[in-house]
Amino acid sequence: DAKTTQPPSMDCAEGRAANLPCNHSTISGNEYVYWYRQIHSQGPQYIIHGLKNNETNEMASLIITEDRKSSTLILPHATLRDTAVYYCIVRVHSGGSNYKLTFGKGTLLTVNP
Amino acid sequence: DSGVTQTPKHLITATGQRVTLRCSPRSGDLSVYWYQQSLDQGLQFLIQYYNGEERAKGNILERFSAQQFPDLHSELNLSSLELGDSALYFCASSVARGFSGNTIYFGEGSWLTVV
Numbered sequence: 001d002a003k004t005t006q007p008p009s010m011d012c013a014e015g016r017a018a019n020l021p022c023n024h025s026t027i028s029g030n031e032y033v034y035w036y037r038q039i040h041s042q043g044p045q046y047i048i049h050g051l052k053n054n055e056t057n058e059m060a061s062l063i064i065t066e067d068r069k070s071s072t073l074i075l076p077h078a079t080l081r082d083t084a085v086y087y088c089i090v091r092v093h094s095g096g097s098n099y100k101l102t103f104g105k106g107t108l109l110t111v112n113p
Numbered sequence: 114d115s116g117v118t119q120t121p122k123h124l125i126t127a128t129g130q131r132v133t134l135r136c137s138p139r140s141g142d143l144s145v146y147w148y149q150q151s152l153d154q155g156l157q158f159l160i161q162y163y164n165g166e167e168r169a170k171g172n173i174l175e176r177f178s179a180q181q182f183p184d185l186h187s188e189l190n191l192s193s194l195e196l197g198d199s200a201l202y203f204c205a206s207s208v209a210r211g212f213s214g215n216t217i218y219f220g221e222g223s224w225l226t227v228v
Contacts, residue, residue, distance in 0.1 A: 034216075036219075038156075041150075041201060041222070042221060042222075043115060043117070043203055043205075043219035043220050043221045043222055044156070044203070044205075044219045045115075045219070046115075046216050046217070046218060046219075049216065087156075100158045100161065100169045100171055101146075101158065101217065102158060103148075103155060103156035103157075103158075104155070105155055
């Protein structure tokens with residue numbers, strides 16, 4: 001099973017880049033890393049996912065280290081609306097050919113004015 | 114809007130009762146997932162269905178059951194409710210059945226309060 005480790009909280013100034021780290025040292029070679037965020041009891045919102053290469057979309061960038069043991073989610077210009085809990089997730093084997101996405105405690109990102 | 118629809122949004126019921134939460138997945142999605150989020154436990158995976166069949170099971174209590182119907186909507190049945198079942202229940206959906214690069218999208222949840 002691959003598990004992730006994230007800092008419990010981070011602060012970021014509005015307009016600056018927010019860099020959220022995640023360790024997943026036990027990830028296996030074919031496992032994707034997913035990032036979601038949850039804004040105060042709303043449904044978790046998909047942000048981005050990646051396997052080996054860095055990925056970018058309209059919300060964020062994902063930088064995955066070459067050994068794939070860690071990754072960083074980058075919000076290039078954080079706004080107050082980006083204040084949320086950010087989850088870094090890899091799938092967990094749940095028996096046979098079945099897997100599940102298990103959420104940890106995530107990182108509470110607070111964007112300050 | 115993720116395209117995943119959950120009803121009801123809020124529900125208050127008494128201990129010992131039974132409730133049914135409903136989920137309509139995004140158009141074209143075959144997999145449905147149920148998660149429970151309580152204050153002290155975070156997001157807990159309960160169960161997944163793919164095209165009507167159970168695919169993966171998490172920390173789902175025996176008092177809880179789920180099913181996915183031929184039109185792909187899903188229902189989560191919670192019975193003999195206890196105070197500790199008070200939580201936010203999320204449904205999510207995806208096109209495929211696994212997580213190899215497959216994205217899942219969450220609904221806005223159903224708030225269940227057991228009194």
